[in-house]
Amino acid sequence: MRNRKASMMAPTRSDPDALPHALQRLAKASLHDPAHPRRTPLPFVPVARAMASLQLLKHQGASRPEQAMTAALALPMVMFREEAAREATALGAAVYQQFLGLCADWVDGLTELGQDMGTLRQVNTVTKYVDEESNLALRGVALMTAQVTAVARLMENVQVNVAWLIGRHATPPAG
């Protein structure tokens, strides 16, 4: 990705061959490239994206039922054990702590963003104004993305740990 920012040091492009060369690169990207066999030609990108989503569904379909099955089969054997109850309580507390951490990140991120939005900077050109406003918007999106990713990770963490803990109680390791 070429970033074309408002920095004083950002190079301009004015050579007459720039557009024809860019169009050549576009045409080349539309064909199969033997040097990058995993890169999908542009016309087939929608198909590749759909395939990627299907692959994720397939992987999730392989993980979640497996973990649920492990937990479900073991649950009757462990649900009345004192140790299991203690671990469940500790797990709940750990999840709550991580949830509070996520909330703290959210508050910190919004505070920092708000402070930056309220900081009066000098702007002499429209270019710089647009750049600064875009940066703020992008940082908001980045904060949102980081939070969503962290929540997804915590959910996966809980799923894997619960299945592992319950399954292990049902079949304790040797030794």
Add this chain to the structure above:
Amino acid sequence: MTVQLHLAHSSMFIGAGVVAGGPYRCVESFPTASAIAEDAWVQNAFFICMNPLIPEAGPKVPRLLEIAQQTAADRMIDPLHHLKKARLYIFTGSEDKVVDSAVVETTRAFYMGLGVEPDNILFDNTVPAGHALLTTNPEDNPIAANEPPYLNRWSNPTMQSWQILDHIYGGLTPPDGPPRGRLMAFDQRPFFGGDSRASMSRIGYVYVPLPTKKNVRPRVHVALHGCKQGASYVNLINGLPDKANSPPYGNRYVTTTGYNEIADANDIVVLYPQVEGIDDGRTQNPEGCWDWWGYSSPDAAAPDYYSQHAIQIRAIHAMLLSLGATA
């Protein structure tokens, strides 16, 4: 990775320094996490071997001991009796939020379960450090940070690398100034065949000290960098390498962590093999980590990352042989 390399070729090493690392084949703790093997290994890596929500959800030593014993019986690693006299430095910062200290404690328990003499293990979990190798450099991160380049400064007057090597080798001479030897770059590709599956960089480094004593055969220490610490690692922004702005963290690992200084004073050659971030659909290693969960294995269902057959371990072994190392 350090633990996998150590066990794979334990006859070659007199010890190992493990900074914030989990036990051998940790990701195979809960193989039924997914019906798809590579998913199971990654889920184990994240949620059991790095961040179990509670210590009880971490790796279990008896299972990993069984696995190690079976691997040795299958002759995929050196016989485990070589480990009995091994000297181990195992460290976890009490503020580490990347690899939980409870996991690193199982690394100690794992080695003890293999029969390593307790007096040979220096285990330290008392320093309020984040996930990092500790230095005395003023430009490095504060002690409790959990951020790249994962080099934090502590108040101790010596580098952590000096403590690691002093524990492993014993009785080392403290450095008396800047290193006088030569830091050399070398082409790593002949050692891994240029295969992108290895996720190894084109260039590796080796520090060769000026000999301090005549007729002394130098020792070789392998310094494995951590995730995001390789010389050519470039941070990702929105999934793309930020080549315009990323500082070369790896040079800091190779030149500022103190290994060269302590090596210089004690006739130790330091080998710095390098991996780099690759995430191309074939090799999933975006953060440039050494392989401890199987991304470099040709067959995810039958991984080999822990054995003498592993592409990275084979490469490092070949580098050691070319430096004149013997078993």
